[in-house]
Structure formats: C-alpha cells, structure tokens
Amino acid sequence: MPKYKIIYDKPTCIGAASCVAVAPKFWELVGDKAELIGSTxxxxxxxxxxxxxxxxxxxxxxxxxxxxxxxAIKVEKIED
Ligand code: SF4
Structure with a gap:
C-alpha cells in the first residue's frame, strides 16, 4: 500500500474531540488539546x-x- 503520513497542527486544535470519537486508537484528548498517539x-x-x-x-x-x-489534521500521501 502507498505510504501516508498524518500531520497534526496542535496549536490549531480547539479540543472538539471529534477525532477522538472516530479514531480513539490514534487520538486522545489531554487537557484541552488532542494528542496524536505515538507521533513525533x-x-x-x-x-x-x-x-x-x-x-x-x-x-x-x-x-x-x-x-x-x-x-488541524492532514493526511498526506508520501510514497506510492
Ligand atoms: S484535532 Fe481533534 S480535538 Fe482538535 S479540533 Fe480537531 S477534531 Fe477536535
């Protein structure tokens, strides 16, 4: 499968937690911001x-x- 990268702009996040609702494996709310679990x-x-x-x-x-x-969340293809 082609490779993709999630790019997360944390300062933009308003803590709406919609990402957490649809993808709790990757997103969790810590304080008033989401965190992308395992990201660098x-x-x-x-x-x-x-x-x-x-x-x-x-x-x-x-x-x-x-x-x-x-x-605040972008998913980009980085390799075919
Ligand atoms: S990154 Fe997640 S918690 Fe932050 S604004 Fe977007 S959906 Fe809401």
Whole structure:
C-alpha cells in the first residue's frame, strides 16, 4: 500500500474531540488539546507527524481529518 503520513497542527486544535470519537486508537484528548498517539514532533514544521501503515488506519485518520472542525489534521500521501 502507498505510504501516508498524518500531520497534526496542535496549536490549531480547539479540543472538539471529534477525532477522538472516530479514531480513539490514534487520538486522545489531554487537557484541552488532542494528542496524536505515538507521533513525533517535527521541529522544522512545528507539527506532529505519524506514518500510517495499514489501509484500516488510513481510513480512521481520513475520517478524523474530515470531522476536525478546524482542519488541524492532514493526511498526506508520501510514497506510492
Ligand atoms: S477534531 Fe480537531 S479540533 Fe477536535 S480535538 Fe481533534 S484535532 Fe482538535
């Protein structure tokens, strides 16, 4: 399967928890912000990133991307 990456802009998050509702395997609410479980912080972009390994996980995070009211979550293809 092509490789995808989740890119999460934490400062944009308003804590609506929609991502947590659709993909609790990846998203949890800590205080008033979501955390992308297992992600690493990219110092250059100032965003959190996580590689997606399976089609099922891709679907979960595409759902999270869609339901986030402030577009803090992006799912990008990084390799065919
Ligand atoms: S859906 Fe968006 S705004 Fe809501 S908690 Fe998740 S990342 Fe934050």
């Amino acid at each position: 912080y990219n110092e250059q972009t100032k965003k959190y990133e996580l590689i997606i390994e399976t089609a099922e996980d891709l679907q979960l995070n595409q759902d999270a991307e869609q339901v986030c009211p402030v577009a």
